[in-house]
Amino acid sequence: MTTKARAHLRKAGMLASIAAAALIGLAPMAASSADAVKLNFWDMIWGPPEYIDAAKELVGEFNKQHPEIQVEYRSVPWNNWYQTFVTAISSGTAPDISTGAGYQAVQLYDQGAIRPIDDVIAELKADGELDDFLPNTVDTLRYDDHYVALPWGIDIRVWFYRKDLLEQAGVKVPTTWEELRAAAKATTKDGKYGIVASGDTGGSHFLYNAILNNGGGLFTADRKLDLKNDRNMEAFEALAAMVADGSVSPASTGYNSDDRRAAFNRGQAAFTLDGPGLIAQAGAEAKNIGVLPPLAGPHGDKATIFWVNNIMVYEQTKHPDEVKTFLKWWSKNQLPLWTKGNTGQLPTRKSIAADKAIKDDVARAYVLDNYVPIGKTTATNASGIFPALNDVEGEGAMQSFAQELWQGKPVGPIVDTAETRLKSILKE
């Protein structure tokens, strides 16, 4: 055999090997593709480690019931969540479906990445299933005349108090902002403070809670910034007065939410504002912690900040019908996320909220009954939500505002600074 012939033979052999390897490699894929549609579901971490196990188990249950659709579960950490999703979308590897925080769906929808679910809402309405959602949840996710996501969980901020510290100070549980100020002052002693706040995103929630509780809001009805309206200014002054009283822990500016929660759980402050999961995560201290009733503002208003967390479908999905099937199934069958996963979220479905496991958690049931109906979004007083809210909350202007407020700086100049920054974000 000549050298040339040997070279040809070697080339042919190599080609044959590559072809065989490709066939062997592709064969099972082809078979499995024919058998089942694969969906990628990215779920944020909505609770303690057992949440992920419960969610995986639930996905397994769906896969068992729907052999024609196989869902792959991926747990997504909150750190850099925006970068995670943006990178995936821009590289064409977005999931088919994901859960996300309050304004994620509307922000990504505005950038062409989210598929509206008007058809799902219409089907749920036709089935009578839409009535199972708590009021003020489904329509919150309507933007640009489309439903951009389906609500699944509610995050809300409520005031918590230390029973032991109030008892020691001989103070009754406050029901108004005026009483809260007096109680915070009375419990500030012996190195302990009335209120502990934080300087991170959680710190800005104190501001949102205060302005909404006073009948104010960040926006006008036509989505223009309205930071300096009378009700908002009155609320900021009320918080500043508590700082001036010396009732707010001086460490608040430098604390993040974990530090704040730890200080509160250690009994270093009598009041804090947090999510409904605080008591469940307080361990042995849970017995010393209670939920305040919704406080009445100076004009009698009652409200707090809440976010309707949601589940959304991506434009990049190649299987919209199968995604729809999974979305509806997940929404209806997600009770184990609470019973096994111990998520700190509140359910958006009445049927889940009525479950014994939820009702038996006294604090959570109290929040569901008393706080959720008065929950308002950052968009208040505009209707619905809109994309800029994510930037407003994420940019840090309100965090800086809170940090300077806890430092005891005068309200006027710090509101001016915050307004300038917010206007720049909103391009007003």
Place this chain on the structure above:
Amino acid sequence: MTVQPRLAGETGSWRASARSWYASGDALPFLLLAPSIVLMLAVIAYPMLTGFMYGFSTGTLLKPGKFVGLDNYLRLLQSPDFLHALWFSLLFAIFNVIGCYVLGLALALLMNQDVPFRGFFRVALLLPWIVPSIVSIVSWRWMMADQHALFNQIIGAFGGSPIYFLSDQNWAIAAVIVIKIWRSFPFMMLSLLAALQGIDRSLYEAAALDGASRWNQLRYVTMPQLRNISIVLCLLMTIWTVNDFDTPWLLTQGGPANATENLVLLAYRYTFGRNDVGLGSAVSFITLIILMALVVVMLRRQRER
């Protein structure tokens, strides 16, 4: 009809030249370098070029906006946030470079002596550099977070009032700088120690014969011998400090009230917090230009000397 043969001829001649170049062996180095060059173009040049283009436009990472020329750069120059971040970056770099150089040099000189447990100390002093930033900085946070934290316990033991290090602008700036110095000095120490051990001992013997004191030996023998490595180390440390994200982010997230926000944190906030990729890219490029100018000036001065 007349064009085709000419093109074919040219192609043939091009191929022939390529073949002869390949056969001569001159192509081999280029072929060996090609994968690295392609990789560098893909992971460095392309993102840099894309980022540069973003700086002249509006929009987000997902939704490109319109071309706005130098508008983002002009907006930045009028922005108090940017001017503050620029000021803090300079302050951070100057104090850290001086702090970690002085500390690193002092410890290197000490470790160059025949001190007891020298081996142990050499390893122990490297720990701040080895420990992951998330672990070390979170530990620092615990030690200074509030009135019950370790530092305030110590201050309290001496009768002082608690200091809220992370709640006050000035203290937070000092804390970020101190922690950065603590994280940086081991590298300085290690590099300077290596340089010290390379100095010819006969220079010291000659200086001693001339009656030079220990101080004069340090001033006239050691420091001139360390000059070149010191310039390189200070340059590297300046670049690493200006580009440091971990220390201010993990300690203060740039707060309180943006007091510890450097240019890198500002670029991050504009790009991902405000979702304004044009403004974020503009910050990044101004940072790059400042650093490149610094490197060019320093290297030119070094060459002149």
